[in-house]
Amino acid sequence: MKTFDEITTIVNQEIAKLNWSKEPRGLYEPIGYVLSLCGKRIRPALTLMACNLFTDDIQPAIAPALGIEVFHNFTLLHDDIMDKAPLRRGKPTVHIKWNDNTAILSGDVMQIAAYQLIAQTPEKYLKEVLTIFSDTATEICEGQQYDVDFEQRNDVTAEEYLEMIRLKTAVLLGCAMQTGAITGGAKPEDARELYLFGIHIGLAFQLKDDLLDVYGNELTFGKKIGGDILCNKKTYLLIQALNVAKGENLEQLKYWLANNSGNPEKKISAVTELYNILGAKKICEDKMSFFYEKAIANLEKISIDKNKKQELRKLAEKLMSRND
Amino acid sequence: MKTFDEITTIVNQEIAKLNWSKEPRGLYEPIGYVLSLCGKRIRPALTLMACNLFTDDIQPAIAPALGIEVFHNFTLLHDDIMDKAPLRRGKPTVHIKWNDNTAILSGDVMQIAAYQLIAQTPEKYLKEVLTIFSDTATEICEGQQYDVDFEQRNDVTAEEYLEMIRLKTAVLLGCAMQTGAITGGAKPEDARELYLFGIHIGLAFQLKDDLLDVYGNELTFGKKIGGDILCNKKTYLLIQALNVAKGENLEQLKYWLANNSGNPEKKISAVTELYNILGAKKICEDKMSFFYEKAIANLEKISIDKNKKQELRKLAEKLMSRND
Numbered sequence: 001m002k003t004f005d006e007i008t009t010i011v012n013q014e015i016a017k018l019n020w021s022k023e024p025r026g027l028y029e030p031i032g033y034v035l036s037l038c039g040k041r042i043r044p045a046l047t048l049m050a051c052n053l054f055t056d057d058i059q060p061a062i063a064p065a066l067g068i069e070v071f072h073n074f075t076l077l078h079d080d081i082m083d084k085a086p087l088r089r090g091k092p093t094v095h096i097k098w099n100d101n102t103a104i105l106s107g108d109v110m111q112i113a114a115y116q117l118i119a120q121t122p123e124k125y126l127k128e129v130l131t132i133f134s135d136t137a138t139e140i141c142e143g144q145q146y147d148v149d150f151e152q153r154n155d156v157t158a159e160e161y162l163e164m165i166r167l168k169t170a171v172l173l174g175c176a177m178q179t180g181a182i183t184g185g186a187k188p189e190d191a192r193e194l195y196l197f198g199i200h201i202g203l204a205f206q207l208k209d210d211l212l213d214v215y216g217n218e219l220t221f222g223k224k225i226g227g228d229i230l231c232n233k234k235t236y237l238l239i240q241a242l243n244v245a246k247g248e249n250l251e252q253l254k255y256w257l258a259n260n261s262g263n264p265e266k267k268i269s270a271v272t273e274l275y276n277i278l279g280a281k282k283i284c285e286d287k288m289s290f291f292y293e294k295a296i297a298n299l300e301k302i303s304i305d306k307n308k309k310q311e312l313r314k315l316a317e318k319l320m321s322r323n324d
Numbered sequence: 325m326k327t328f329d330e331i332t333t334i335v336n337q338e339i340a341k342l343n344w345s346k347e348p349r350g351l352y353e354p355i356g357y358v359l360s361l362c363g364k365r366i367r368p369a370l371t372l373m374a375c376n377l378f379t380d381d382i383q384p385a386i387a388p389a390l391g392i393e394v395f396h397n398f399t400l401l402h403d404d405i406m407d408k409a410p411l412r413r414g415k416p417t418v419h420i421k422w423n424d425n426t427a428i429l430s431g432d433v434m435q436i437a438a439y440q441l442i443a444q445t446p447e448k449y450l451k452e453v454l455t456i457f458s459d460t461a462t463e464i465c466e467g468q469q470y471d472v473d474f475e476q477r478n479d480v481t482a483e484e485y486l487e488m489i490r491l492k493t494a495v496l497l498g499c500a501m502q503t504g505a506i507t508g509g510a511k512p513e514d515a516r517e518l519y520l521f522g523i524h525i526g527l528a529f530q531l532k533d534d535l536l537d538v539y540g541n542e543l544t545f546g547k548k549i550g551g552d553i554l555c556n557k558k559t560y561l562l563i564q565a566l567n568v569a570k571g572e573n574l575e576q577l578k579y580w581l582a583n584n585s586g587n588p589e590k591k592i593s594a595v596t597e598l599y600n601i602l603g604a605k606k607i608c609e610d611k612m613s614f615f616y617e618k619a620i621a622n623l624e625k626i627s628i629d630k631n632k633k634q635e636l637r638k639l640a641e642k643l644m645s646r647n648d
Contacts, residue, residue, distance in 0.1 A: 027469040078432060082425045101406045101472065104428060108402060109465040111435055116458045123451060127443070130454075134440045141433040145351040148425065 001308055002052055004045065004315050011044045014062055015069065030094045030106040031113070034073050037089040042319070043176040044069040049315070050180025050194050053308055060122045060183040064129055067117030068176050071133075074110035075140060077103050082148065087223075111137075125182050132182075136175035143167025156234045158243065162203065170202025193298045197312075200295035205319055207288040210235040212323070214272055215281065220323040226268030232257050236287065241280040249278060292320050325632055326376055328369065328639050335368045338386055339393065354418045354430040355437070358397050361413040366643070367500040368393040373639070374504025374518050377632055384446045385507040388453055391441030392500050395457075398434035399464060401427050406472065411547075435461075449506050456506075460499035467491025480558045482567065486527065494526025517622045524619035525640055531612040532644060534559040538596055539605065544647040550592030556581050560611065565604040573602060616644055 002010075020032035044065035051061035079085075080093040081103050087093060095103035121129045146164040150156045177198035181191035213228045214237060228235050245253050256271050275281050295316055299309050326334075344356035368389035375385035403409075404417040405427050411417060419427035445453045470488040474480045501522035505515035537552045538561060552559050569577050580595050599605050619640055623633050 024466060024469040024473060026473055027466060078428055081428060100424075104402055104405060105465055105468055105472070108431075108435065109462060111432065112458055112461045112465065115439055115454075116462075119451070119454050119458060127447060127450065130439075130443050134436055134443060137436045138433060138440075141429055141436065142348060142351060144429055145348040148429075149348060149350055 001311060002048075002058070004049065004311055007045045007048045007052070008041065010048065011041050011065065011069070014066055015041070018066065026102060027106055027109055030077075030098055030102055031110055033097070034077060034088075034094055035070070037091055039073075039089060041069060043072055043172060046173060046176040046198065047180035049312055050177045051184035053302065053304055053312070054181065054184035054186045054190075058184070060125070061180050063117045063120035064133070064179045064183060065176070067114045067133070068172065068179065070110055070117060071114035071137060072172060074107045074114060075144070077107040077110065079144060082144070121183060128182055129179050132175055132178055136171045139167045139171045143169070150234050156239060158236065158239050161234060161236055161239050165206040166199065166203060169206045170199045173202035173205070174198035187303065190302050190304070193301045197295045197298040200291045200298060201316055201319065204288045204291040204295065207236055207284055207291070208320060208322065210237055211281070211284055211288070214275065217323060226264070226272070229268050229271045230264055232260070236284050237275055237280045240283045241275055241278045244278045244280065244283070245274070249274060288320065292316065325635060326372075326382070328373065328635055331369045331372045331376070332365065334372060335365050335389065335393070338390055339365070342390065350426060351430055351433055354401075354422055354426055355434055357421070358401060358412075358418055359394070361415055363397075363413060365393060367396055367496060370497060370500040370522065371504035373636055374501045375508035377626065377628055377636070378505065378508035378510045382508070384449070385504050387441045387444035388457070388503045388507060389500070391438045391457070392496065392503065394434055394441060395438035395461060396496060398431045398438060399468070401431040401434065403468060406468070445507060452506055453503050456499055456502055460495045463491045463495045467493070474558050480563060482560065482563050485558060485560055485563050489530040490523065490527060493530045494523045497526035497529070498522035511627065514626050514628070517625045521619045521622035521636075524615045524622060525643065528612045528615040528619065529643055531560055531608055531615070532646065534561055535605070535608055535612070536647070538599065541647060550588070550596070553592050553595045554588055556584070560608050561599055561604045564607045565599055565602045568602045568604065568607070569598070573598060612644065616640065
């Protein structure tokens with residue numbers, strides 16, 4: 001069994017081997033750039049760890065793991081255009097460093113590159129891996145569309161929000177786990193439980209992100225704290241605060257939602273204070289724990305030796321207690 | 325053997341069966357829209373015709389043929405954003421009718437939908453079809469990048485231009501032919517000749533497009549005549565005119581290239597007149613015929629009964645003599 005750190009080293013080595021020094025430079029240079037920004041690379045690590053639960057030979061999982069990571073980075077490229085985001089991992093986004101057209105076209109070729117990596121899955125698993133990958137990729141686009149649609153709506157329910165983050169974030173973690181399981185030769189029921197483990201970890205992961213955006217430390221989080229509050233993003237915190245708020249608190253919350261031009265620091269601290277008073281932080285933390293427990297239950301059901309599950313359990317804990 | 329018209333009827337029926345009435349509407353509605361604009365649908369027709377050369381059962385070619393058409397339409401969606409094109413087939417483009425973000429995201433999910441159709445290729449041909457499809461898709465993005473790069477350059481050679489249109493346009497026709505051949509059970513050497521037939525027809529097809537843009541009839545062509553001239557697009561006509569021009573003619577050509585703000589009709593007629601004087605039209609027509617003859621030579625090499633090649637030959641002739 002490899003540790004998470006050993007797996008991450010392999011992932012980093014394999015990503016470094018991908019060749020983006022090709023012509024035309026304008027097409028491939030931005031891909032090398034975005035992949036060099038060194039995100040957490042959780043998804044390919046999950047694929048290799050899931051594979052490693054069932055076999056010591058993780059080689060068959062490497063190409064699809066990389067495909068999943070390249071696909072994830074492609075979605076960041078296009079999402080950043082749509083969100084007009086200036087920074088990603090503290091560096092200028094591709095559409096800022098180059099331009100929108102470059103970000104569109106380099107993203108398109110990344111999506112194809114992702115499929116080329118997926119296509120290197122050993123032939124006996126190819127059809128199954130390809131199907132789950134395409135289904136997942138479609139769901140991610142649907143999640144992004146719901147996210148865009150929600151900006152125009154004031155009646156988004158908690159259930160709708162959770163379904164949106166399931167599509168936009170969680171399914172790719174599920175796909176990463178399932179792909180690892182399949183290429184590791186897992187039984188279908190174990191692959192299914194690992195898919196659900198990924199889904200539940202993904203949901204908890206996104207709720208943690210929502211919490212960090214408000215309660216995180218700017219230095220470790222790497223993003224400006226309160227960004228979601230400033231753009232009135234309908235996060236789980238805001239939706240639940242609106243659900244719970246009554247009387248004066250509700251008026252205050254509505255006042256700040258309508259106030260987009262005043263002092264940003266004032267808005268952030270006022271809304272954060274309301275989240276605290278209304279118990280929205282607690283509701284969000286409880287929901288996060290709920291999904292975390294579900295993930296652990298999925299992991300426990302897998303028909304392999306308990307000791308082999310330790311690394312994934314440790315990683316799940318780490319993701320929940322992270323500060324960045 | 326089915327005729328081209330019979331094949332087109334099948335293509336239209338199969339495209340109509342694709343279901344885009346799904347949620348979220350904002351994601352899928354633009355796809356139904358762009359596919360309803362009814363382009364020529366040459367690519368899926370070529371796939372089915374290529375398959376039909378080797379077998380009466382064209383069923384295995386249908387899903388990949390549709391995948392190729394969906395992919396082609398995805399590239400139009402994204403190219404139209406990059407080119408800021410207001411119209412496509414006489415109707416508002418998706419980024420105009422909706423917005424840029426919609427065109428990006430609906431395009432992304434179309435690319436995945438294309439792969440889902442390709443993935444329905446019978447399993448014994450899947451790996452081969454998937455490889456050629458991804459390689460082709462990558463080349464198309466490279467061609468688009470060169471096209472964008474060429475806008476900033478004044479020293480594009482005829483060879484560079486031909487390589488750009490090979491990537492941007494011809495390889496997908498080659499891929500369409502080869503995919504049909506593979507799913508029809510063709511021998512590798514026949515599949516290869518049909519790929520080259522597609523490449524050569526594609527090159528001739530694009531040169532015909534360049535000619536129609538200057539010498540076409542606005543009513544039948546469906547686009548404004550002289551559009552390439554107005555935006556100084558480095559077409560084969562312009563590159564060859566610049567190659568041949570000397571003295572006063574060269575001065576005149578340079579004058580009009582530098583003149584972007586005067587009367588558009590005046591610029592179009594002056595540059596067209598220069599193309600005529602310089603023999604650029606003839607050079608372009610000769611190159612088109614050169615590729616057409618190469619395509620016919622590829623077709624002749626295929627090891628099947630001569631009569632079976634008649635429909636493809638007729639289609640090639642039709643594409644060369646078209647007015648739209």
